[in-house]
Every structure is written in C-alpha cells, then in structure tokens.
Amino acid sequence: MAEVTLTNVCKSFGDDVALDDVSMTVPDGSFVVLLGPTGAGKTTTLRMVSGLDTPDMGKITIGGRDMAGMTPAQRDVAMVFQQYSLYPHLTVRQNLEFPLKSPILRTPQPEIDRKVKEVAEVLQISHKLDNKSTALSGGEMQRVSIGRALVRQPSVYLMDEPLSSLDAKLRSDLRIELKGIQANSGATLLYVTHDQIEAMTMATHVGVLDNGKLVQFGSPRELYENPVSVYAASRLGQPRINMLPADIFGGAPAAATHIGLRPEQILQGNGEDSTVHRIEHLGDQTRLHLSFKSHDLITVTDAHTDLKVGDIVKIRPHEALYFGANGARVA
Amino acid sequence: MSFSATEPTRGTKWFAGIAVVLYAIITLIPLLWIVATGFKSPADSISYPPVVVFEPSLEGYVNLFTARTRATEDMLEAAGPAVTWYDKITRNRGTIISGPSRYGERFMNSIIIGFGSTLLCMILGTAAAYAFSRFKVPLKDDLLFFILSTRMMPPIAVAIPIFLMFRNLGLNDTHLGMILLYTAVNLSLSVWLLKGFIDEIPIEYEEAALIDGYTRFQAFYKVVLPQAATGIASTAIFCLIFAWNEYAFAVLLTSGTAQTAPPFIPTIIGTSGKDWPAVAAGATIFLVPVMVFTILLRKHLLRGITFGAVRK
Numbered sequence: 001m002a003e004v005t006l007t008n009v010c011k012s013f014g015d016d017v018a019l020d021d022v023s024m025t026v027p028d029g030s031f032v033v034l035l036g037p038t039g040a041g042k043t044t045t046l047r048m049v050s051g052l053d054t055p056d057m058g059k060i061t062i063g064g065r066d067m068a069g070m071t072p073a074q075r076d077v078a079m080v081f082q083q084y085s086l087y088p089h090l091t092v093r094q095n096l097e098f099p100l101k102s103p104i105l106r107t108p109q110p111e112i113d114r115k116v117k118e119v120a121e122v123l124q125i126s127h128k129l130d131n132k133s134t135a136l137s138g139g140e141m142q143r144v145s146i147g148r149a150l151v152r153q154p155s156v157y158l159m160d161e162p163l164s165s166l167d168a169k170l171r172s173d174l175r176i177e178l179k180g181i182q183a184n185s186g187a188t189l190l191y192v193t194h195d196q197i198e199a200m201t202m203a204t205h206v207g208v209l210d211n212g213k214l215v216q217f218g219s220p221r222e223l224y225e226n227p228v229s230v231y232a233a234s235r236l237g238q239p240r241i242n243m244l245p246a247d248i249f250g251g252a253p254a255a256a257t258h259i260g261l262r263p264e265q266i267l268q269g270n271g272e273d274s275t276v277h278r279i280e281h282l283g284d285q286t287r288l289h290l291s292f293k294s295h296d297l298i299t300v301t302d303a304h305t306d307l308k309v310g311d312i313v314k315i316r317p318h319e320a321l322y323f324g325a326n327g328a329r330v331a
Numbered sequence: 332m333s334f335s336a337t338e339p340t341r342g343t344k345w346f347a348g349i350a351v352v353l354y355a356i357i358t359l360i361p362l363l364w365i366v367a368t369g370f371k372s373p374a375d376s377i378s379y380p381p382v383v384v385f386e387p388s389l390e391g392y393v394n395l396f397t398a399r400t401r402a403t404e405d406m407l408e409a410a411g412p413a414v415t416w417y418d419k420i421t422r423n424r425g426t427i428i429s430g431p432s433r434y435g436e437r438f439m440n441s442i443i444i445g446f447g448s449t450l451l452c453m454i455l456g457t458a459a460a461y462a463f464s465r466f467k468v469p470l471k472d473d474l475l476f477f478i479l480s481t482r483m484m485p486p487i488a489v490a491i492p493i494f495l496m497f498r499n500l501g502l503n504d505t506h507l508g509m510i511l512l513y514t515a516v517n518l519s520l521s522v523w524l525l526k527g528f529i530d531e532i533p534i535e536y537e538e539a540a541l542i543d544g545y546t547r548f549q550a551f552y553k554v555v556l557p558q559a560a561t562g563i564a565s566t567a568i569f570c571l572i573f574a575w576n577e578y579a580f581a582v583l584l585t586s587g588t589a590q591t592a593p594p595f596i597p598t599i600i601g602t603s604g605k606d607w608p609a610v611a612a613g614a615t616i617f618l619v620p621v622m623v624f625t626i627l628l629r630k631h632l633l634r635g636i637t638f639g640a641v642r643k
Contacts, residue, residue: 081539087540087554088558
C-alpha cells in the first residue's frame with residue numbers, strides 16, 4: 001500500500017480542460033472519494049493515476065516514486081471500470097485469474113486458486129465461477145469486476161463508480177463490504193462516485209471536483225459542516241442544503257448574498273411563519289416541504305408528525321452558512 | 332388480435348420459407364449439375380436431351396488424375412492384366428495409364444498460394460487495422476482512403492506493369508510472387524473490414540488488461556484477438572475465396588511450377604478430346620477446400636459472441 005500524490009496536474013483534451021492544476025495527497029491506507037457531477041474530472045484523475053492517460057503538466061507519485069513515463073503495469077494499480085467490466089471471451093474464473101497470471105505477477109497456480117476462492121466467497125459469486133462472463137446479470141458482472149481488482153494487493157485501488165449499476169440492496173451490502181475490506185487490509189483506495197451516501201459512509205477523505213478544479217479536500221464531516229462554497233455544500237446532505245437570499249431572516253454578514261440552511265439548521269417551533277405544502281413520509285423521518293416568503297424549503301421532522309398540508313410552522317435559522325455573490329463561503 | 336412488430340405472421344413465414352427454398356434450388360442446380368457430370372460417362376455428359384438418371388462412373392476422376400496413352404498390343408502385353416479398378420476403366424477405353432496428371436500439383440499450388448496469401452493478409456491486415464483503430468496515425472483518413480483506392484480499378488488493369496515488374500524481380504511463375512500479389516490485392520479489403528471489427532471492441536478491455544499487468548502487445552494478443560475472431564474469420568473467407576478463384580493473373584503470371592488449378596482445369600479439354608466429366612470432376616474437387624474452410628469457420632461467423640458482457 002502506498003501514498004499517492006498529485007502535484008499541479010493539468011490535462012486538456014483539445015479545447016476541453018479536464019483537470020486544472022489539481023494537487024492532492026491520498027494518504028497511505030486512506031479511502032478517498034472524489035465527488036462531482038459528470039464532466040468534473042473525476043474519471044480523468046483516476047486515469048492519470050492509473051497511467052492510461054498522462055498529464056500535460058504536473059507530477060504524480062505513488063509510494064514516493066515519480067510515475068512519469070511508467071506504464072499502467074509498472075505502476076502496480078488495480079482499477080474497476082464503470083463499464084465494459086469483464087473480458088467477454090473468458091469465464092468468471094478466468095477473469096479473476098487474469099491479473100494474477102500477468103507476466104508481472106506470475107502467481108503460482110495454488111496461490112491463484114486460493115485467492116480466487118477467497119474473493120469469490122466475499123463477493124458471493126462462488127457458484128458462478130465457471131459461467132461465461134457474458135452469462136451474468138449486471139450486478140454479478142460488476143461484482144466480478146471488483147473481484148478482479150481485489151485478487152491483487154496493488155499499491156492503490158482505483159474505482160470508477162463501481163456500484164452505480166447495482167440495485168439498492170446490493171449497493172448497500174457492497175458498500176459495507178468494500179469499506180470492511182479496505183479497513184482490514186489497510187489498502188489505499190481512490191474512488192469516484194456521484195453518490196453522496198457512498199462518499200459519506202466509506203470515505204476517510206472526500207475531494208470535491210468542479211470543472212477540473214479540486215475545490216475542497218477533507219474528511220466527509222468537515223466537508224459537510226464546513227463547505228467552502230455553495231457548490232461544495234450542495235454535494236453532500238440529503239435533502240440538499242436550502243439556498244435563500246441572505247437577508248431573509250435578517251442578521252446576515254455584509255458580504256453575504258445567500259444563506260445556506262441544512263435541515264438541522266432550521267429550528268422549528270418559533271420564529272417566522274411558513275406553510276406546509278407537501279409532506280413525504282419516508283418511514284424513519286418525514287420530509288417537510290415549506291413555503292417561506294415565496295421561497296421553497298425542504299427540511300425534516302419527526303417520523304410521526306401530525307402536521308398536514310396547509311399548517312403553519314414557525315422556523316428560524318441556527319448556525320447557518322453564508323455565501324457571497326461568487327458562491328464562496330463568507331461566514 | 333394484435334401482432335408485435337418483430338414477430339412475423341404465419342403467412343409471412345411461409346412465404347419467406349418458400350422464397351428461400353426456391354432461391355437455394357436455383358443457385359444449387361448448376362452446382363449439382365457439375366457434381367453429377369463428374370460421375371457421368373463421356374457419352375452421357377454430352378447426350379441431348381441431357382440425362383438426369385445415369386449409371387455413375389468414376390471415369391472422369393480417373394481421367395482427371397492420370398495421363399493416358401493409346402495402348403498398342405505390345406504395351407498391353409508388357410503391362411499385363413489390369414489389376415486395379417482404375418486400370419480397368421482406362422483399358423476399357425483402349426488406353427493405358429502412363430503416369431499421374433498435373434492436376435494434383437496444380438491443386439497443391441492453389442492450396443499453398445490461396446491459404447498462404449490469406450494467412451499473410453490476415454497477419455498484415457490485423458496489425459494495420461489495429462494500428463488504424465487505436466493509435467494516432469498521421470494522415471490516418473488519407474492513408475485509409477489511399478488503401479481503399481487501390482480497389483477502385485479492376486486489378487487486371489495493371490496486369491502489364493505487374494507482369495513486367497514480376498519478370499524483372501524474378502517472381503514470374505513462383506509461389507511467392509502469387510502469394511504477394513493476392514495479398515496486395517486483398518489487403519485493402521481486409522484492412523477496412525478488420526478495422527470495422529476492431530473499432531467495435533471497446534478500448535476499455537485493453538485498458539483493463541494494461542492495468543492488470545500486461546503489455547500492449549499481450550493485451551492485443553490475449554484480449555483483442557479472441558474478440559476479433561469473428562471478424563478475422565469472415566475476412567479470411569473473403570480473402571481465400573478471391574485468391575482461390577482468381578483466374579486472370581494466374582493465366583498471365585504462371586505456367587509451369589506455380590500454376591494454380593483455375594487456369595489448369597480448362598486445359599484438360601485440350602489434352603484428350605472434350606472430356607467434360609474430367610473437367611467437372613476437377614471443378615468439384617476444386618470446390619471442396621473453400622467449402623470446408625467456410626464450414627470450419629462458420630461458428631465464428633455467428634455474430635454476438637463478443638456482445639453481452641457490456642453493462643448497458
């Protein structure tokens with residue numbers, strides 16, 4: 001396992017700037033999640049580290065070694081792709097054996113058998129080992145694909161939205177499984193997703209990318225409680241942070257144009273009047289859609305609430321976040 | 332009652348079935364006629380009206396593979412009584428086998444040149460198609476167009492320059508010369524066809540192999556090649572059929588050592604009268620290798636073996 005660093009990495013594809021001066025340290029043994037919408041540069045970052053693409057400028061190191069000019073094979077990384085995950089002409093077993101049989105590893109057969117068995121059990125695909133990889137369901141394919149990374153002990157695991165095609169139950173099972181594997185083995189993981197629950201539950205560090213720039217890097221808690229901008233704030237939290245004009249409650253700092261309120265930052269019971277216009281019962285909690293001075297707000301309340309549409313709820317802000325005109329945090 | 336758009340109705344199925352059977356009969360009749368003629372006696376083969384039911388004879392095949400001379404009394408005495416079945420057939424016609432014909436040799440030439448050029452064409456074509464599909468090649472589009480443009484004129488239009496070139500290079504009437512010629516003619520087709528097939532293989536498979544610890548060439552060999560098998564097989568069939576059937580260049584550039592079967596078969600007519608059964612026998616045997624090759628590769632022709640492992 002190893003530390004990965006990116007220093008001033010830039011990459012363009014024609015006129016498109018994919019990465020703009022990104023510097024980041026993935027500490028040894030950490031689980032780093034890169035968050036951002038499509039086109040933010042998450043996958044490009046992974047490809048730079050893997051060696052499938054090379055940066056136009058800047059430096060990448062893995063375990064202290066400069067990666068310039070190194071082929072993917074020399075970098076000792078394992079990668080799970082978002083798509084086209086399995087070699088279609090091979091069986092599940094052959095797919096899992098493939099990296100172990102590479103000329104770089106040349107693993108002895110008993111060792112291969114042991115590892116394949118172990119990984120197949122963890123991912124619950126033991127009974128499918130001799131199936132053709134094309135004869136699997138999407139979820140099974142993706143598990144095999146993750147397995148193909150896990151059979152190795154590389155310096156770093158790179159995963160590009162590995163769970164995005166799975167159904168909700170499998171996704172939450174594998175989330176726990178992956179986190180467990182990482183925690184037990186001390187593996188370094190660089191993980192791309194746009195699913196904030198994956199980021200919050202698995203990450204030791206989260207990096208937020210916006211149009212090729214790394215706008216914030218820190219622990220999930222830090223990012224949630226202390227976002228640097230509207231953009232970073234809206235990456236995490238469900239329901240999303242509510243953005244309202246800064247002076248709507250009064251008492252805003254001079255530079256602020258917007259106030260950001262997460263559900264727990266909206267205290268109910270006293271303050272100003274708002275009207276309930278929709279109620280969503282989610283079982284463990286209830287979402288309240290409120291109309292407040294012609295703005296819409298979403299917050300949460302008790303699961304067994306007696307509130308009905310049209311009721312009046314008094315609200316006031318509590319430790320709110322304030323943002324300036326350019327979206328940056330001011331207080 | 333409603334029908335889905337994809338499920339043909341009963342009537343359509345019947346109509347399609349009848350059309351396919353009719354088409355098969357129309358295309359197969361000439362072929363069956365050739366095969367049948369190979370087993371006719373010379374008299375039956377030219378009788379009018381044509382005979383459909385006849386007594387089968389192997390005379391055509393015997394004549395195809397042997398050279399015969401008209402036998403005199405002395406020769407018959409010297410040779411002794413006919414022992415083998417083919418001796419008996421020729422004796423009945425008052426001839427005696429003087430040795431093998433050249434058909435065997437010509438047939439082997441066809442095999443060497445046809446399969447040799449197909450193999451070479453596949454090796455060069457796959458390599459070129461892979462490069463065009465995956466790498467940044469300067470002037471890629473122009474090069475591809477140039478390669479295609481070599482097919483825009485009939486190859487025989489450049490027969491004389493090629494003839495002169497071959498004579499100066501000492502390639503006239505050599506196996507190597509014919510292999511190179513057929514490879515050159517087929518290469519444009521194979522590069523274009525194979526590029527299409529390789530383009531369809533997602534690059535992610537190779538990238539996965541690169542990360543799994545393989546070199547570019549190993550990734551090509553272990554991941555791309557097996558998935559391109561379908562395309563390679565169908566392209567190989569096209570190349571073989573062209574090289575196998577080619578007549579004009581074979582007439583022009585070969586005579587003794589490297590002559591292939593197509594220019595040889597018509598010469599059978601000249602050697603011992605209009606021996607149609609022998610010609611038909613030669614043509615029948617000539618059909619077999621391409622047929623076997625196509626049947627052997629047909630499982631690769633079924634598209635779809637590489638599709639499905641892709642997460643949609």
